[in-house]
Amino acid sequence: MTGNDWIIAFAAELGIEPLDETDVEALLDLAGVAAHASERLAAPLTCYLAAKAGISPTDALARARAMAGA
Template sequence: MSDERSAGTSTTAAEWLAGFEAVIGTSAPGPEVTEALLNLAGVAAHDSERIAAPIACWMAGVAGVDPAEALERAKQYAQDRAG
């Protein structure tokens, strides 16, 4: 996860997530889980509309599926759809 600030923002992603941890009552994921979630979001967004990215990550979390496993399932689903 990059710590670079985007144009127009005053907080990095790491800073924002650290603050959000206190609000939501859980810790942000570590680097490996973060990478899997970002890749899962990428598969969902590239295989459909961008809105699928955050929703797919939420679905994996609610289902209790490990992000790395969810990523593999998403890749397989996208491959199966491509025929």
């Protein structure tokens, strides 16, 4: 199973629409900013916090970049 296949299947398991390409890219970039500004563990947890806050991946990325000074 590819990563994309996994994401589609997991979204279906959760009863939600799969991510679009813009959100995928923003989340990957968000994870990268978090990991480079801190430690590796910050990457997935930062993405989780953004989702929990109910903000878009693009908004979360902008906030993380500002926080990291990037």
